[in-house]
Amino acid sequence: MLDLIEHAGTFLEPQHYRSSSACYTRNLIFNAADESLSLYSIVWLPGQWTPVHDHGSWGVVGVVEGVLEERSYVRLSPDREADKEIDLARGGTILLRRGAVTSFVPNPDHIHVTGVPSERARAVTLHLYGRTMSSFNVYDVATRTRRRIDVAHNES
Numbered sequence: 001m002l003d004l005i006e007h008a009g010t011f012l013e014p015q016h017y018r019s020s021s022a023c024y025t026r027n028l029i030f031n032a033a034d035e036s037l038s039l040y041s042i043v044w045l046p047g048q049w050t051p052v053h054d055h056g057s058w059g060v061v062g063v064v065e066g067v068l069e070e071r072s073y074v075r076l077s078p079d080r081e082a083d084k085e086i087d088l089a090r091g092g093t094i095l096l097r098r099g100a101v102t103s104f105v106p107n108p109d110h111i112h113v114t115g116v117p118s119e120r121a122r123a124v125t126l127h128l129y130g131r132t133m134s135s136f137n138v139y140d141v142a143t144r145t146r147r148r149i150d151v152a153h154n155e156s
Helices: 002-006
Strands: 025-031 038-044 059-065 067-075 088-097 101-104 111-115 123-129 135-140 145-150
Touching (some): 002 059
Antiparallel strands (some): 038 123, 067 088
């Protein structure tokens, strides 16, 4: 990932920087034919955040531009398969600046919310996953529930 960040200017094209004022934008760069690996550029405008979610996969994230904020959650409920009565507690917050790399494994979950506060500038990040990231679990902390959603991306 460090090499990808360092050489991002050699392979990122204008379509990889697409953004939307509606929400953060996922731009597909590469998807393996067997769906075992995918690479996205994600563009975060000020004030854009993911929902609280997990990936169900390993992942590596690198920051090409700006500062990305990650707020983690810890699942306190013992039943990892349950979609109801899920107790989450806030964990730590990490600020990832240009050149930073972070990684995660579903051990058994990696639950977090990521984004850019409204007072910060745009961020552009690269996300490498161990599968095609077309869906993930989102958590509603208030209702203590989880559900699987499909997530869209722009094709390159």
